[in-house]
Amino acid sequence: MNLYRIAKWVVSIIFYPLFRIHVIGKANVPKSGPVIICSNHISNFDPPVVGITSPRSIYFMAKGELFENPLLGKLLTSIQAFPVKRGMRDRNALRKGLQILKAGHTLGLFPEGTRSKTGELRKPLAGAGFFALRSNAAIVPCAIIGSYKPFRRLKVVYGEPIPMETIRESKTSPQDTANIIMEEIQKLLDLHK
Template identity: 35%
Template structure:
């Protein structure tokens, strides 16, 4: 039970994350001109599944930065072996997953988080984008939705792939925007799952994330809308 409880974040941020969040808000605000929009669309309480596009290793930080509740992210287990980063991830409730095989332990941890009223964030593309476009979604997260009574909260990130592209070792001073989209209610998710329309739900979620990413990109470059 002690090991299980370590994977379950409280409903409030701990001191480690609050301190780190405060530092990053200043640094990202200056270096990345970071801004976010519509964070109020996430509930103050209760479980949920956040679905986001994946642009860089910064994404979990960018998503959690303006929020006043902890989020459990699912990240590959190899990252936990990196000095400092691994320690930070353990203190910010990251759920390790293996890229070699499906981890029932990680799956159970995600379910427990949601059932205990916490939010879990997943990047269904599975890997970072090369050009900023939202890639095809892998359907694995649908199994999590079928096992929980929760809504989907789409998120779009723009600019992060320019700030920290694949293979980069340094953070470039590029503007980043994050848009939290209109949620897909738990009742809608349940209706799709009950009639066996998982492919339609996958397509709907993909469309919502693409729309959030498009809004974030247009926010970065208003001239592109003309």
């Protein structure tokens, strides 16, 4: 059993009862082929929560500073996280993300790039649009709804994959594509609040 599975099991045992996690739409995540799960970002707990509720193993980008600590960097790498330099175009992170998708794996992204302190969606960065346009991945919107207060219900909603054919064919920009993804996340938030 690899460290990712062990971590998923341990976090599940703690988080499911603590936050009374309720998952909706798990079947919307394709069972095979490349997938990008795009979620809103309200807490540092979001990556583990998406990780334990997704039916598939996920690779996440994490801010590069976390990898500067050798021990933490090694741990993050062993649970399928990879570094991204924030505030600039990080070619290595973009290349790594595309390699993950090309291999048929699942990439987890938070298009806002940073946490929203108000819970309202922020303007997305173009990165999610870049990966959506440069791969043949299914794009699955995800909404995390709740406050992470102990023993209050937290909902994780997976929407149906966004139809990407027209978007890819019409040469939509990465930023506009990211905006479309955020609109789908907003629809989930509005529907399941």
